[in-house]
Amino acid sequence: MNSEIARLFWSFSPFIIMLFIIGLYCIFVTFNLIRVLVGVEVLMKAATLLVIVAGAATGHIALAQVIVVTLIVIEVVVITIAAGVVIGIWRHNNSLDTRKIRQINDEGISDE
């Protein structure tokens, strides 16, 4: 019985790991700041799914739901602050490309 329930968790886990790979790949490969946030969102989705599956597989679904509700609130606030910071960076540099921003910074240093 116990292992029967747990099979749910193990059948979901490969997909969750692949979601994590997608998010991490996006964060490390992209040069666009907003795209980094997209990767972060994918990561958070994977984590949310993991919590729900862990709760469902062991029958602690109420606790898992409480965790997910709190989690979503936190996620929204952090993403909003991050988006605000991105907009602030754009106002200073007129660019969201990390390479271009680095270039601007290097020129700024050589000017001094």
Added chain:
Amino acid sequence: MLLSLLILIPLFSVLVLNLPPLLRRAKVSFYCALCFTLAQIALVFFCVFNPQSIVVNPFGSLLELDLSADSISFVVLLSIGITGFITLLVAKYFICEQQNEHNFVSVLFLALAGLNGIVLTSDIFTLYVFLEIAAAASFVLIVINRKKNALEAAFKYIVLSILATTMMLSSIALFLFIAGNTHFASIRAAFNYSSHDFLLILASGLFICGAFIKAGVVPFHGWLPEAYSESPAPVTVFLAGIVTKTLGIYTLIRIVNSVFGFLPAINNLLLFAGAVTITLGALGALAQNDFKRILAYSSISQIGYIVLALGSGTALGLSAALFHFFNHSIFKALLFVNSAATEAQTKTRNVEAMGGLQAKMPATAFTSVIASLSAAGVPPLAGFWSKLMIVIALVASGHPLYALVAVLASVLTLAYLLSLQRRVFFGTLNADCAQVVEARAGLVFAAVLLALITVGAGVFFPFVLNTFILPIEKIFAG
């Protein structure tokens, strides 16, 4: 419980201070926050001397929250109170606009609530919630002046911090799967049952990695120098003094002591990471020219000491880690206050452009020398005792090589900090600095206060040992 006030007072005062249109709101909220930090320090002393008072609840079941405090928490709460107080003193001179000052104090209040929550909770998910609160508050504090470099540093910090919290969250989900609950005690029970299951190893590894990122331990330290050096002066004091240490190191200490237990694999990981962090942080500090960057690398190196002490896996190591935690938050806050003072007076952070400031700013120079000597572990200052305890703990637990690393890196610390002192405060007076005068009274007061704490904790070491440090050994859960 008295302890729940440490979270609820900040929350309610922020609400109250923002609701009605108060006259001179910035000033009121500033003094409110100042009083709160002093009250927190007083509460810690009260609880340490009256241990039975922790469980007394004067308010009935109204404010009954699932909070608990032990000797580890008291040391950290004390550091939070002191650093918060100093941050407010420094902020008075660096956050100029009135509305901004009010916002700064409000966010600082919320950050204090988050930090206190991290320290007092005993549920791994609530720990995560308060971690995110303190982290989000520090993102906002870094960008408070909307400077270009600060925004970029903050973005780097945000992305790495989210990576860390995703790791922690996955590990919490795995713990939920294994233990069916997120309370420390139930996870601990799962570890007692079998500590070699691959799920448990994966979960604890993920959590420790997350804590390492938050603390800036070496493979993950990329965000730290930038965030420290680009944020406004009071925020740097706050970040370096307490935020990163509570987010990373306290979480690590609490989780290893109360949940994972000191397993050999975890100890070896901590010892190795600690030794690498100490060495690379110190070497990094040698190569810098920016006052705040030198201090940031020095912070990384000192964090390595705490991790190393924890890795010894003994009761002495645990208490040494906590004592160094306290000492580091004091002397690093002091050094950053000094850097704020010199930056305000000379308008530069480049140490090559300074020199001979000792004649112009005697109090700043004197306190900064005390902090450097304490950081390098020169007796009888507080830093000496904690480093001595770390070395003894390492030797006693059979890691003489790591003890050697700690001692040698201490010499390196002395080298880069004395070189910093020489370049900034001694030698010939730089022509650009001829007009410099002593820093504002509040900054000098903050620096002298911190220097007195450092000297006092060193001279009255037996008292500190008996009241704060030795009780920690009792709750060691080897």
Added chain:
Amino acid sequence: MIVNSILLIALLCVALWAVMTRSLLRSAIALAIVSAVLTMLMFRLHSPLAAVFELSVCAGLIPVVFVSAITLTQPLSTKEVLQHMRERLTRFWYLPFIIVSSGIIFTFIHLSSKMPLPGAEVDKDVRILLWNIRPLDLIGQILILLIGAFGILIIFKEKKENE
């Protein structure tokens, strides 16, 4: 289980699209769809409350945040977009292969653990659990919402000064 598998594969495909599509706006929309698929999965896993929350907040609010961030920062001209697209492809085309190959690997490896699982809990109500047993989480939510409000206040104040 078949329905779950279809939903999971759909989730992966939409996530891939969100990461790989060249237009940031489409990316934001794809994220909303990811949330919607996740909502369906949550319903299938007997967690309706969290599912509703996910649908309203993550599929509703976060795309708004993204879209406003994208419209406030319009960086590229069409020529740049074309060049950018070509560059992106060289960096991103490995990803589907990685995902497919890891999927193949996972069909051969059967993850499992011998840990004894905890017994199922007594059927508690979510609301009671949140309000009575975990009030600290609620306080945490209030705190972080306040921080978010102050963060927006601080970051966007500059605009007022410029105008």
